Amino acid sequence: QVQLVESGGGLVQAGGSLRLSCAASGSIDSIKAMGWYRQDPGKQRALVAHITNGAGTNYADSVKGRFTISRDNAKNTVYLQMNSLKPEDTAIYYCNAQGDYDAIGQGYWGQGTQVTVSA
Secondary structure, rough: OHHHHHHHHEEEEEOOOOOOOOEEEEOOOHHHEEEEEEEEOOOOEEEEEEEEOOOOEEEEEHOOEEEEEEEHHHHHEEEEOOOOOOOHHHHEEEEEEEEEEOOOOOOOOOEEEEEEEEO
16 A cells, blocks of 8 residues: 655656656555656556665666666655756656556556646
């Protein structure tokens, strides 16, 4: 039982920045990794960034060099810093937490936060 609450989405001009936050509560000691995913209408959900308990990270090629995933264990929070935003980054962004027995893309999900980037 893990609850995830995303915040920080909004409307921004191309080239701007946003920082998304995901606060975890519940059985947080069962989490082995967390990530951010995004989904455009009519498209499948895709991995944006992923971070393990050992702080190893991976990113989608389309966001490398622009987005950074990080965590604050004291606050049970994971962040996604998004810089140099492009209109194609527009999507609903979902926070994910993997339990001990979950593969990547499985486990717990937040309700999503909308990011809209205007040209």
